[in-house]
Amino acid sequence: MQNKTPLFDALKNYHKTDIVSFDVPGHKKRFQNEFSDYVGHKIIELDTNSMKELDILNNPTGVIREAHQLMADAYSADEAFFLVNGTTSGIQTMVMSACNPGDKIILPRNVHKSAINALILSGATPVYIDPEVDETLGISLGISVEKIKEALIKDPDIKAVFIINPTYYGAVSDLEEIIKICHEKNMVVLVDEAHGAHFPFHEKFPKNAMALGADMSAVSIHKTGGSLTQSSVLFLNHRRIKQERVKNMLNLTQTTSASYLLMTSLDVARKTLVTQGDEIFNDLLEMISKFREELNSIPGIRCFKSILSDKLYDFDDTKIGINLHGLGLTGFEGYDILREKYNIQMELADTHNILGIASIGDTWEDYQKLIDALKEMAENYEGNNQLIDFNELESLELVVSPRDAFYSETESIPLSEAIGKVSGESIMVYPPGIPLLIQGERITKDLIDHIYFLKEQKAVITGMNDKTLNNISILKGEHR
CATH class of the missing domain: 3.90.1150.10 (Aspartate Aminotransferase, domain 1)
Incomplete structure (x- = not known):
């Protein structure tokens, strides 16, 4: 079965028909310009719109549905959904599927910005856990089982847990034990597996989330699996989250004009990973x-x-x-x-x-x-740098939820005057896109010093409204 590529085959068969097109896209598969001249005209010919023989991503019943099931089987999941908005849309869908407004969710503090944006969209309340830290390297590792247990004792009404598997740096938590503990309390386990697309396909890799029994995971096949950039997959195991709710949330976060180039690249990448x-x-x-x-x-x-x-x-x-x-x-x-x-x-x-x-x-x-x-x-090269130790950056106090902070009135003040204020914006270095500061957190002197250091190092800092990085948005009113 895994030798099949139903969606890719359907697209190739459609391409052979040379159909007269009065639908979108507007290039009608024949308009040429310098882009098509450079990348090759076949890309334009294969860039098509949804139709019966090619199926529809937001309501698949044919070849996309078949490709979904093959992908689910490859990753030991009950269900798979192709994503053409990257894993960002998958992470947003996971959190919104698992949490209603006000529900508490455990997240490691080194989550990607897409998880923070998911809190804003869902209204879920974050319970941040600091990851383990390697003092020698100055990097965040995984989340320990002990910290999960401590959080659940302190906050027994937590609805879901969000885990990164692996982290950007390759650290893997004891996901199997975390899933076991959380499921005993009937909690949902969501996994950001953006960098783990390769896990199921060699015995020396860690186990992937769905094989271990996680409820949902989002996987960037394009990062390490060989599909085109922006193509990812959302996986679901049925027991704790209804398929209908996931589909409804996907329809909120994903385009209705799905790229068949992206989707067929997923179909072929899956076949390659499984068979080779x-x-x-x-x-x-x-x-x-x-x-x-x-x-x-x-x-x-x-x-x-x-x-x-x-x-x-x-x-x-x-x-x-x-x-x-x-x-x-x-x-x-x-x-x-x-x-x-x-x-x-x-x-x-x-x-x-x-x-x-x-x-x-x-x-x-x-x-x-x-x-x-x-x-x-x-x-x-011999440098004389005064390196800032990662571990000197203290944990930041969450004063206002990301959602409430996002919708609050803000004002811009000099960064140097922001100590003790509550941030109205998130700040991160990209890549990897892990926030140094999340809206709703209290700003510290250590954080400001680190931002100045990053500026000196010419790091790519994103999230700040002031592109000169001299001013920062803070919340107005009682929380400022």
Whole structure:
């Protein structure tokens, strides 16, 4: 069954008909311009609208429905839904499906901004849990079982738990035990598995959320599974959340003009992962192991896996974390040097580290170029940076819920005068898009100092209304 690609086959068959089109899209599959000349005219010919033989994403009964079921089977889920708005729409749908306004939901404080936006849309009340921290690397890890238990004792009326599996840096929590504890209390477990698309397809990877019994997960197949950017999948196990509610929430968050290019890329990526994944990831893991060995021989360079703390439950080997502290370089500086001098694009940077994503498109030639670049950097770069320790950033006090803060009246004041005020906006470094500050949290001096440091490092800071990053929006009135 997994050799089939029903949606892709239907699109190819439709393409052969050379139908006369009086529907959208307006290019009518033939209009040519410099875009079609550059990318190839077949992309324009395959960019089509929903119709009977191609099915309809928001009410699938034919080939999309069949492709959904194949995807669900591949990930050990009861149900799958293609997403063309990225995993963001999946995370929003999960939270809105599990929580009514006012319901409490546990979230690790290092969630992606899409989860915070889901709180605004749903009206759910966050119960933030600080993740474990690796002091050596200055990165957030997973959520411990003990912190989940503590939160449930303190707040027994919590409705749902939201877990990241894996984190951006590859940290994996004891998801199986967390699911067991939460289900014993009839709580819903939602999983952001944006970076775990590859998990089901090799025995050396951690188990994926749906196979462990999570209620819902959202997976970015495009990140590590080989589909086109913006194509993702939402998974559902039926027991605690009704399928009808999920469909209703999806119709709130997802376009009715779904791209068949994105959807068929999901259909084909699934087939490739199931039928060839073991071989593909065997080769990839061998390359990664060799790469780490060579990298760890470079003075001043350390790969994450060799130094991660015992606070880590499990780790995703496809996350290539590289600590540059021994070179005297910040991660931001190393990121810029690699891009500007060596034409190498890393996934992200932070105060101490750079991160690369290993996936099915990698070649050893790419790894060798990165090794050679880092060897030359180790020989030539000596920084004198006063690095800010990640752990010095204290947890922020949540004063107003993200939803209430979002709809509150705000005013802009100089960032330097904002200590003790309640933020009216979220601030994050992108990538990864994890908020340093969430609207409704109280602003601290440490946070302001860190923002100034990020400005000096020329990090890409998003979320602030003032693009000069000199002013910040705070709540007016009693909470200011």
